[in-house]
Amino acid sequence: MNPCPRGIDEILFAARSRLRRLDPEATHVAHRAGAVLVDIRPAAQRAASGEIPGALIVERNVLEWRFDPRAASRLPVAAYDLPVIVFCQEGYTSSLAAASLLDLGVWKATDLAGGFVAWRAAGLPAFGPTALYPPSPVPALL
Secondary structure (H helix, E strand, C coil), rough: CCCCCCCHHHHHHHHHHHCECCCCHHHHHHHCCCEEEEECCCHHHHHHCCCCCCCCCHHHHHHHHHCCCCCCCCCCCCCCCCCEEEEECCCCCHHHHHHHHHHCCCCCCCEEEEEHHHHHHHCCCCCCCCCCCCCCCCCCCC
């Protein structure tokens, strides 16, 4: 057993100290220049909040398998020198995910500081939100 476990704040700080995090505008410029923008949020969160056009959707639970160049289930774009910018809703989970990609050797991985919330607040292109289910019909009033 680890005699001195770290809390999530320490783990997050360590992850972020290894990243060159990008603000929304720098992320937008990097994406337009060819960086792969990766949305790791679950489907329900994307539907409720919206999406960034052109972002690759790879939910968090399979991220490492899709971007490890050695993995059988990797994406065709997976490469050690691939510029990858991961984002989540507010920029916490994405920091941990981007650090995990660094551990795999994807050395240009980073994340979007502030996540989708910051992207939307910056007025950058976004779709949605969209309804997960079609609205219920409203009965006609007589």
